[in-house]
Amino acid sequence: MTVPWPSRPAQVPVLALGDVLLVTLQGELLDTAAEQLQQDIAQRVARSGATGVVIDISGVDIVDSFLGRVLAEIAANARLMAARTVLAGMRPAVAMTLVELGLTLPGLATALDVERALELLSGHPLAAVPSDPGKEDT
Amino acid sequence: MEAVSRPVTAELPIGSDADLSRVRQRVRQAATDLGFGLAQQTKVVTAASELARNTLVHGGGGLMEMTSLDDGHRRGLRLSFVDHGPGIRDVELALTDGYTSGGGLGLGLGGARRLMQHFTIDTTPGQGTTVTVEAWEQGVPTARRGTP
Ligand SMILES: Nc1ncnc2c1ncn2[C@@H]1O[C@H](COP(=O)(O)OP(=O)(O)OP(=O)(O)O)[C@@H](O)[C@H]1O
Ligand SMILES: [Mg+2]
Numbered sequence: 001m002t003v004p005w006p007s008r009p010a011q012v013p014v015l016a017l018g019d020v021l022l023v024t025l026q027g028e029l030l031d032t033a034a035e036q037l038q039q040d041i042a043q044r045v046a047r048s049g050a051t052g053v054v055i056d057i058s059g060v061d062i063v064d065s066f067l068g069r070v071l072a073e074i075a076a077n078a079r080l081m082a083a084r085t086v087l088a089g090m091r092p093a094v095a096m097t098l099v100e101l102g103l104t105l106p107g108l109a110t111a112l113d114v115e116r117a118l119e120l121l122s123g124h125p126l127a128a129v130p131s132d133p134g135k136e137d138t
Numbered sequence: 139m140e141a142v143s144r145p146v147t148a149e150l151p152i153g154s155d156a157d158l159s160r161v162r163q164r165v166r167q168a169a170t171d172l173g174f175g176l177a178q179q180t181k182v183v184t185a186a187s188e189l190a191r192n193t194l195v196h197g198g199g200g201l202m203e204m205t206s207l208d209d210g211h212r213r214g215l216r217l218s219f220v221d222h223g224p225g226i227r228d229v230e231l232a233l234t235d236g237y238t239s240g241g242g243l244g245l246g247l248g249g250a251r252r253l254m255q256h257f258t259i260d261t262t263p264g265q266g267t268t269v270t271v272e273a274w275e276q277g278v279p280t281a282r283r284g285t286p
Contacts, residue, residue, distance in 0.1 A: 032155055066187075093179075100249065
């Protein structure tokens with residue numbers, strides 16, 4: 001059958017903004033691509049010594065238990081390398097669905113958008129910083 | 139109140155993660171066409187993603203049947219996920235949040251049951267598993283858009 005099918009989604013872009021890696025997820029993410037991304041981010045954090053990772057999921061229309069677990073593992077790996085991860089821009093419908101699914105994403109900070117996520121990581125006084133911003137040494 | 143079901147409107151294979159992606163997109167399209175709101179679309183697509191992945195990972199692959207429903211008042215969507223894998227020995231246990239036989243979170247089955255309005259599992263050890271769910275239009279009645 002020749003059902004028109006969108007071509008394979010592009011590699012997930014990972015952008016370095018100073019000490020922060022900005023990862024932008026868009027639309028459909030295949031399981032294999034999500035696992036690949038997890039490895040890529042861990043390598044980039046290790047190589048660059050980034051202190052923060054922002055994952056922009058404003059373009060993601062569902063988060064299921066698989067993607068939720070990948071996101072939690074990205075954060076856990078980053079934390080081992082002393083980098084904090086913030087999930088930015090989760091859509092309200094996605095957040096509501098995650099609650100019913102029972103997925104809590106422990107250890108993942110969230111922010112309304114990328115700008116606020118960056119403020120959170122830089123310890124901006126206007127942002128609600130959950131932990132001591134002066135804590136840098138390991 | 140017996141739901142009138144039309145013949146299966148679509149049958150999609152579930153054999154790879156690209157198939158999971160196709161399942162999500164087709165279910166999204168069907169939910170949109172039925173006039174489901176954004177919140178409900180998101181729930182239905184998420185549940186479908188969980189169940190299709192179970193069919194792939196635990197059932198060794200299979201297919202999804204999609205049927206649109208109409209009970210005279212509301213429209214709905216029925217999704218059946220069919221595999222001929224190992225089956226589920228203890229359904230209650232499988233439905234328990236946090237129970238997984240693999241490396242998962244153990245949220246898929248229980249989560250899908252919470253996200254949908256109707257949920258049944260038909261499974262025979264050694265023969266396979268069929269999970270059937272339904273979602274019905276809900277919430278405040280809104281004017282149906284006439285444009286496709
Ligand atoms: N189609 C199936 N065939 C056989 N066993 C299944 C099937 N679907 C679910 N199961 C069993 O039920 C268990 C629970 O399923 P559930 O989807 O809740 O969790 P999971 O798939 O292990 O993890 P995840 O949270 O990633 O979905 C599975 O670990 C598996 O043992
Ligand atoms: Mg599952």
